[in-house]
Each structure stands twice: as C-alpha cells, then as structure tokens.
Amino acid sequence: MTTVAAYAAPSAKAPLERTTIERRPVGEFDVLIDIKYSGICHSDIHQARDGWGEGIFPMVPGHEIAGIVAETGSGVTRFKVGDRVGVGCMVDSCGRCDACASGREQHCAEGNTPTYNALDRNGEPTYGGYSTHIVVREGFTVGIPNGIALDEAAPLLCAGITTYSPLKRWGAGPGKKVAVLGLGGLGHMAVKIAHALGAEVTVLSQSLRKKEDGLKLGADHYYATSDPRTFEELAGRFDIILSTVSAPLDFGAYLGLLRTDGILVNVGAPEEPISLNLFSLIGGNRSLAGSLIGGIAETQEMLDFCAAHGLGAEIEVIEAARVNEAYERVLASDVRYRFVIDAATI
Ligand SMILES: [Zn+2]
Numbered sequence: 001m002t003t004v005a006a007y008a009a010p011s012a013k014a015p016l017e018r019t020t021i022e023r024r025p026v027g028e029f030d031v032l033i034d035i036k037y038s039g040i041c042h043s044d045i046h047q048a049r050d051g052w053g054e055g056i057f058p059m060v061p062g063h064e065i066a067g068i069v070a071e072t073g074s075g076v077t078r079f080k081v082g083d084r085v086g087v088g089c090m091v092d093s094c095g096r097c098d099a100c101a102s103g104r105e106q107h108c109a110e111g112n113t114p115t116y117n118a119l120d121r122n123g124e125p126t127y128g129g130y131s132t133h134i135v136v137r138e139g140f141t142v143g144i145p146n147g148i149a150l151d152e153a154a155p156l157l158c159a160g161i162t163t164y165s166p167l168k169r170w171g172a173g174p175g176k177k178v179a180v181l182g183l184g185g186l187g188h189m190a191v192k193i194a195h196a197l198g199a200e201v202t203v204l205s206q207s208l209r210k211k212e213d214g215l216k217l218g219a220d221h222y223y224a225t226s227d228p229r230t231f232e233e234l235a236g237r238f239d240i241i242l243s244t245v246s247a248p249l250d251f252g253a254y255l256g257l258l259r260t261d262g263i264l265v266n267v268g269a270p271e272e273p274i275s276l277n278l279f280s281l282i283g284g285n286r287s288l289a290g291s292l293i294g295g296i297a298e299t300q301e302m303l304d305f306c307a308a309h310g311l312g313a314e315i316e317v318i319e320a321a322r323v324n325e326a327y328e329r330v331l332a333s334d335v336r337y338r339f340v341i342d343a344a345t346i
C-alpha cells in the first residue's frame with residue numbers, strides 16, 4: 001500500500017478536508033497514475049453530501065481524472081510510463097457478461113465499480129480523483145491524445161462521454177437538428193460535440209443570460225425556456241433533444257418540440273418521478289430515453305474525436321483548498337463551465 005494525499009468528505013454533512021488515503025499496490029494489470037487534474041462534477045456534490053443516501057465515508061470524490069502514467073504492472077501492454085491518461089466514472093466490471101463483452105461496461109450485469117463511493121471487487125472502498133495518485137486497471141484507463149491539454153481533458157471523462165455517447169447513438173450529424181437543454185458542465189460539452197458532429201444546434205436555457213457563450217461554443221440558435229413563445233415557435237422542430245438538467249421538467253411540453261420519430265434523451269435526472277401523458281409520445285412516434293456515460297472503447301473514441309476537432313472543456317482551474325467554495329458556486333450555477341482541481345495543490 002502507498003499513502004497518498006487526498007481531499008475527502010469525512011462525513012455526509014462535513015466540508016471536504018485534506019487527508020491521506022491508501023492506494024493498493026500496483027498489480028499485474030494495473031497502472032499507477034500521477035494525477036494532474038480532477039474535474040468537479042455535479043454528482044460529486046450529491047454524493048459527498050449524501051444526497052442519494054448510503055454514501056461511504058470518508059469519501060474522496062472525483063471521476064474526471066487526467067494524469068501521467070508513473071508505473072505499470074508487468075502485464076500492462078497498452079500504456080507505458082510517461083503516457084497521458086484519463087480515468088472516468090468506473091474502474092472495474094466483471095469482464096464476462098454480455099454488456100462487458102460488447103464494450104458497454106457501464107451496464108455490467110454485476111454492476112460496474114464506480115471510481116469512488118463504492119466497494120471494489122475485494123470489498124475495499126474506492127477513492128476518486130481528488131488525490132495525487134490512483135491505481136487503476138489498464139482496461140479502465142484511456143489515453144489522452146496530445147491535442148488536448150490535460151486540464152481541459154479532465155471533464156471529458158464524465159461530461160464529455162455522457163453527452164457524446166447519446167449524440168452518436170441517435171445520429172446527431174449533418175441535416176439533424178439537435179437541442180441541448182441546459183448550458184452547464186454537461187450542456188456546454190454537448191453543444192461543442194453536437195456542433196463538431198455537424199448538427200444544427202439549439203440551446204434551450206432558462207434565460208438568455210449565457211446566450212453569447214452558447215453561440216461561441218457552437219450553437220446556431222439560443223432560446224429561453226422561461227418564454228412561452230419558445231414552445232410555440234419551436235414546436236415539432238428537433239430530431240434530438242438532449243436534456244442535461246436535473247430540475248423537474250414539463251416533459252410533455254418538451255416532447256412537443258420533437259419532429260415525428262424524434263427522441264428526448266435524458267442524461268440529467270430529476271429526483272422526483274415524472275407524470276406524463278403518453279399521447280405526447282404516441283402522436284408522432286416519439287421516444288423518451290436515458291443514457292449512462294459510455295463504455296471504455298467509446299470513451300477513447302470520444303477523446304480521439306475531441307482531439308481531432310480541438311475540443312476541450314471550458315474550465316476554471318482551482319487550488320484544492322478551494323473545493324468547498326467551488327461546490328457552493330456549482331450549486332449556484334456560478335461556473336463557466338467546469339471547475340478543475342490542480343492536483344499539485346493537494
Ligand atoms: Zn460526473
């Protein structure tokens with residue numbers, strides 16, 4: 001075991017503080033990563049404050065990890081010391097089920113092993129990226145191409161793949177009209193990626209406050225959802241609506257913005273169950289769907305795509321000691337668009 005520095009929430013209601021944790025020895029198929037940057041995802045805050053219950057404390061959040069390989073196990077073939085690498089939302093899966101065999105490890109029949117706030121296959125707690133080092137299986141490590149700076153790459157490991165995967169799966173591209181609902185950490189990457197895929201992109205945001213940003217990020221149009229005229233004007237417009245918001249939504253109203261055969265995909269989830277008149281799906285053969293991150297191979301494909309198109313996240317790099325302040329600012333939607341912890345300050 002190696003003792004390394006980290007920022008952890010000691011309990012559900014306590015602020016994060018500097019501490020030390022143990023990382024396992026580098027096994028045959030493991031890589032030791034010298035973490036350079038770790039993004040702050042909205043779900044880190046939910047979990048560190050035990051919003052979903054059953055949190056494992058102390059908790060070291062962070063599943064948007066970018067760093068450099070510092071050591072490799074004897075069986076590692078894909079990475080060598082000095083490589084630029086990333087780790088996202090999961091660090092293991094069974095490797096045998098249909099989902100794993102088809103490269104969709106996130107849907108592993110035995111459950112994937114989340115990067116933090118989980119027990120690994122040996123029953124040990126997993127600790128995430130708000131730390132100086134992490135030991136991860138080679139198979140759950142991805143390469144970060146030279147074309148993306150490591151700090152701008154970190155948020156791609158969650159926000160990037162979470163939006164890339166559904167946009168690809170449902171065919172965002174030339175001739176397709178895509179609406180991105182919400183312009184935050186996920187939404188701003190969705191706009192960049194949908195634009196790079198060649199789709200016509202519209203941002204649907206509560207207000208026009210971030211309109212200038214949205215157009216700069218690649219949106220063609222920008223509408224305020226607080227204005228009822230938006231729903232009249234855009235009725236039947238979109239092939240795909242990607243919802244990144246977790247606030248309660250009037251799903252019927254948004255489904256009305258889809259064309260025949262259109263799809264509304266959720267990557268954000270309101271905490272309350274929804275009530276929906278199914279005629280808003282039946283009339284127009286519309287679909288309502290969800291999407292969970294992406295598999296490891298697809299995560300690599302996303303990073304290669306982003307590098308080829310010069311895409312990184314819009315970030316504000318902070319010292320680790322400011323993580324609690326950053327959490328408050330995320331909750332107040334006061335970040336454009338992702339905080340990234342500089343691991344050298346941990
Ligand atoms: Zn995340």
Ligand SMILES: [Zn+2]
Nearest residue numbers: 094097100108
């Ligand atoms: Zn599996």
